[in-house]
Amino acid sequence: MLVRKSDLKQADVHPGFTIWRSEVGSKRMSVVLGLIEGSHPQSGRVANMTCEEMYYVLEGEGTIFSERGTFPIKKGDIYHFLPGEKFRTVGRKLKLVIVNSPSWTEEQVTYFK
Numbered sequence: 873m874l875v876r877k878s879d880l881k882q883a884d885v886h887p888g889f890t891i892w893r894s895e896v897g898s899k900r901m902s903v904v905l906g907l908i909e910g911s912h913p914q915s916g917r918v919a920n921m922t923c924e925e926m927y928y929v930l931e932g933e934g935t936i937f938s939e940r941g942t943f944p945i946k947k948g949d950i951y952h953f954l955p956g957e958k959f960r961t962v963g964r965k966l967k968l969v970i971v972n973s974p975s976w977t978e979e980q981v982t983y984f985k
Contacts, residue, residue: 873896875894877892878973879895879896879907880892880893880894880905881893881894881895882918884914884916885911885912886912886913886933886944887914888907888908888909888910888911888912888914889902889906889907889909889910889911889912889913890907891907891970892904892905892906893905895980896901897975898913899971899974900973900974900975901971901972901974901975902971902972902973902975902976903969903970903971903972904966904969904970904976905930905967905968905969906927906931906965906966906967906969906970907965907966907967907968908934908961908962908966908967908968909963909966910962910963910966911960911961911962911963912960912961912963913960913983914984915920916960916983916984916985917922917937917939917958917959917960917977917983917984918958918959918960918981918982918983918984919956919957919958919959919981919982919984920953920955920956920972920976920981921955921956921980921981921982922953922955922974922977922980923955923970923972923973923975923976924953924954924955924972924973924975925941925952925953925970925971925976926950926951926952926953926970926971926972926973927945927949927950927951927953927961927968927969927970928949928950928968928969928970929945929946929947929949929950929966929967929968930947930967930969931945931947931965931966931967932946932947932963932964932965932967933947933963933964933965933966934946934961934962934963934964934967935961935962935963936951936959936960936961937942937959937960937961937962938957938958939955939957939958939959939961940957945966958984972978
């Protein structure tokens with residue numbers, strides 16, 4: 873199935889983090905485009921308690937602050953988050969392809985102070 877960029881729906885997760893996602897999906901995986909201009913989450917850390925998640929950096933640069941360490945990221949890098957891994961991502965014009973398996977839902981996400 874082909875999903876064109878023009879078919880994607882924009883969602884502002886919070887100021888500084890925007891995603892574009894398809895309404896067509898699979899229960900086994902989801903893929904979105906993301907832009908971080910600031911911090912995600914805005915404060916504290918976040919974890920997807922169910923999904924493995926991967927960031928593929930299309931453009932920009934940033935830093936992932938994870939319980940596994942601090943990782944600068946730039947174009948071409950991939951970061952793999954484990955289920956339940958607490959993290960915060962700070963970026964400047966950080967454009968990402970974000971892949972989740974199984975498919976992402978809001979109920980899977982926990983925010984930590």
